[in-house]
Amino acid sequence: MHNHTTQTEKNLESAFAGESMANRKYLYFAKIARNLGENQVADLFEETAHQETGHAFAHLELLYPSKEMTVERILELAIEGELYETNQMYPEFERIAVEEGDQAAVSEFQEQARESQEHADIFIQAAKRFKALGLVERFHANRYIKALDKVQNKTAGIEPKLQSNDAGNRDNQSGSESAA
Numbered sequence: 001m002h003n004h005t006t007q008t009e010k011n012l013e014s015a016f017a018g019e020s021m022a023n024r025k026y027l028y029f030a031k032i033a034r035n036l037g038e039n040q041v042a043d044l045f046e047e048t049a050h051q052e053t054g055h056a057f058a059h060l061e062l063l064y065p066s067k068e069m070t071v072e073r074i075l076e077l078a079i080e081g082e083l084y085e086t087n088q089m090y091p092e093f094e095r096i097a098v099e100e101g102d103q104a105a106v107s108e109f110q111e112q113a114r115e116s117q118e119h120a121d122i123f124i125q126a127a128k129r130f131k132a133l134g135l136v137e138r139f140h141a142n143r144y145i146k147a148l149d150k151v152q153n154k155t156a157g158i159e160p161k162l163q164s165n166d167a168g169n170r171d172n173q174s175g176s177e178s179a180a
Ligand SMILES: [Fe+2]
Pocket: 019, 022, 051, 052, 055
C-alpha cells in the first residue's frame, strides 16, 4: 500500500501493526479493569500501552524516516490509507461478512467505511489548504525581496560595500526562490 516492497519492510509493517494493536488493546483492557474497580491493573495496562506506542513509533521511523517527510507527503500517505480502507478493505470485509451472515460486522464495516471516507475528505481539504498556504508564503517571500531591494537602493550611495554584499545574498535568495 505504501510501496514498502522488501520482506524486511513488510515485517516492519507487521511489527508496527502488532505494536499499534497492543497499544489500543491495552487501553481497552485498562478501561475494562477500571470499570471492574481494579485501578492498579488498569494503571499497569495504561503504562504498558504507552511503551507499545514507543515501539510502534520506532518501527515507523524506519518505514517513514521523519527527516524525509514533508507536510505534503504525510497528508498524501494519510489520504492513501483512508481511501484504501473505504474503497477496498471495508467493501471486501463487508462482502465476506454478508456471505457469513454476520450482520453486526456488516453494519460495523459500512459505518467505518463511511468514516474513513470522511477522514480522507478532511485530509484532502487540508492538503488543498496547505498548498494554498505555500503560495501565500511565496508571495510574502517576493514582497520581502522587493522591500529589501528598496532599502538597498536607498543605502547604495551611503555604504556601497555593504550594498554589494547584500546584492550577492539577494541573488542567492532569488535563485533558491525560483528553484522552489
Ligand atoms: Fe511492544
